[in-house]
Amino acid sequence: MSGTFQQDARRRGLPPRQDGLGQACRRQLRVIGALLLRELGTRFGRDNLGYLWLFLEPAILGGAIGLLHLFTQHGLPGGLNPMSFWVIGYIPFYLLRGVVNRAPVAIPSNQSLLYHRHITVLDIMISRNLLEGAATLGAMVVFLLLFGMVLGEWPVGPFKMLLGMVLMLLFSHGLALLVATGAVYTELFERMVHLVTYLTLPITGAFFMLFWLPTEAQDAALWIPTVHMFEMIRDGQFGNAVPTRYDLVYMVGWVAVLNLLGMAGLRRARRDLAL
Amino acid sequence: MIQLSNIRKAYKTQLGTREVLRGIDATFLPGEKIGILGRNGAGKTTLLRLISGVEHPNSGTIERRMSVSWPLGFAGAMHYSITGADNARFIARIYEKPIQETVEFVEEFAELGEYYRLPVRTYSSGMIMRLGFALSLAVDFECYLVDEVIAVGDTRFGERCRKALAERQARSTLLLVSHIPATVQAFCTSAAVLNDGRLTRYDDLDEAIAVYQAA
Known part of the structure; x- marks a missing residue:
């Protein structure tokens, strides 16, 4: 898309742009910025609490799940606080599920934007998922502050946690690109995605820790990329209080492959898209 | 200038593939x-969409050497x-x-009154069309792609659109x-017929109109 614009300018006799890639990136960022603002407006509107819903949504859900487990009070292995354990598992899972579940409608609900030639499908996906990421991160921060102040339980490695969240966002984003691509060709994705995210919940690693499992099961679970991410996030919260296992290279590999395939898929799908 | 070379476009339908455009060659010059x-059903809207870049052809190339609007329609x-x-x-x-x-230009041109501050989904189709046209004028394209719409709008607005386009006479296509x-006849100085x-x-x-009516 951006190529044609640059060509347009050149053929019109405008001065050739000096910094091809930089210029393209700048334009892309402007588009994504505008899309972010618009997405904010359409998703949360200007009524009642408005933008506050952005992080209230994940916060209320995360908080409710946490409280539920606090009161039903099954003790957790390793003597972890149930409230913080469930909240810290639930919020990244909310991110994964939200991004992936919303992927099939991402293109149909934003089709009218593709009337503007330099808005790409990828721009739409990036802006939607960035917003989702910012919302969940906001909710996460609020809870961490709360746990810190009320329970005196501060994250041991906040940077590890942030990195875990970012990897989760990038992983979900890559998966969402593929789901959005598939949804262009068949309704199947829209019909199945909720079911699949629901059924896979127990194996994502959101609600168990690796060290609870027998050794063979641990090795099997480590094939699942999200298990690594949840482990990393928990390592950031609990530190050495509990053992954790994860492999950064494995996670980055998944993120890279999913994103590359997803971008290639979307590029192809854009050509076949009938608006 | 916009140049189309051997553009083909087909859509998959439940009845199989239907080819809408079967090799379009055309050049449109500035002004x-x-x-x-x-x-x-001749493929007019499809053609505009391809020219604007909203959709892509199955084969053939489109060269745009001016800034081209999105297809202005409903x-x-x-x-x-x-x-709005x-x-x-x-x-x-x-x-x-x-x-x-x-924001001010569009408000003035589209004449939506208080609806300008209401969600677009509350608009009538005529209001949507006026907003769309005003938005495209605000961007100031070199080539405007118009999908029948102006004629459908009320005559006063149609007149203003014609004027706005005429003001851009020299530079805009x-x-x-x-x-x-x-x-x-009301808007154009030359014509083409899309058939088969x-x-x-x-x-x-x-001549174009005679051919069109005879077909």
Whole structure:
């Protein structure tokens, strides 16, 4: 898309742009910025609490799940606080599920934007998922502050946690690109995605820790990329209080492959898209 | 200049693949006002979409050497759940136009009154069309792609659109698709006929209309 614009300018006799890639990136960022603002407006509107819903949504859900487990009070292995354990598992899972579940409608609900030639499908996906990421991160921060102040339980490695969240966002984003691509060709994705995210919940690693499992099961679970991410996030919260296992290279590999395939898929799908 | 070379476009339907455009070759020059005449279902809207880049051809190439608007019609280009003013802000950001000026220009041109501050989904189709046209004028394209719409709008607005386009006479190109010869006569200086997936240019407007009506 951006190529044609640059060509347009050149053929019109405008001065050739000096910094091809930089210029393209700048334009892309402007588009994504505008899309972010618009997405904010359409998703949360200007009524009642408005933008506050952005992080209230994940916060209320995360908080409710946490409280539920606090009161039903099954003790957790390793003597972890149930409230913080469930909240810290639930919020990244909310991110994964939200991004992936919303992927099939991402293109149909934003089709009218593709009337503007330099808005790409990828721009739409990036802006939607960035917003989702910012919302969940906001909710996460609020809870961490709360746990810190009320329970005196501060994250041991906040940077590890942030990195875990970012990897989760990038992983979900890559998966969402593929789901959005598939949804262009068949309704199947829209019909199945909720079911699949629901059924896979127990194996994502959101609600168990690796060290609870027998050794063979641990090795099997480590094939699942999200298990690594949840482990990393928990390592950031609990530190050495509990053992954790994860492999950064494995996670980055998944993120890279999913994103590359997803971008290639979307590029192809854009050509076949009938608006 | 816009140059189309051997453009083909087919759609998959439940009845199999239907080829809508079967090899379109055309060149549109700066300042030209061209009417494209075609019956319902001839592929007029498809052609505009391909020229604008909203959709892609199955084969063939489209070269755009000027800035080309989105196809101006009843749909597209704006978001329905935000207000007309928010749409104007969005367009200004996307196309690097001053935001406040754009908002004011669109407000004045579209004449939506208080509806300008209400979500687009509450608009009538005529209001949506006016907003779309005003937004595209605010961007100031070199080539406008118009989908029959102006003729459908109330005459006062139609007159203002004609004036706005005429003010851009020298630099801007107009491509108007319609199935009504009178519309083409009102806006264009030359015409082409889209029939059976092919486009034929005529320098003489009356000749084009005669061919179109005979077909």
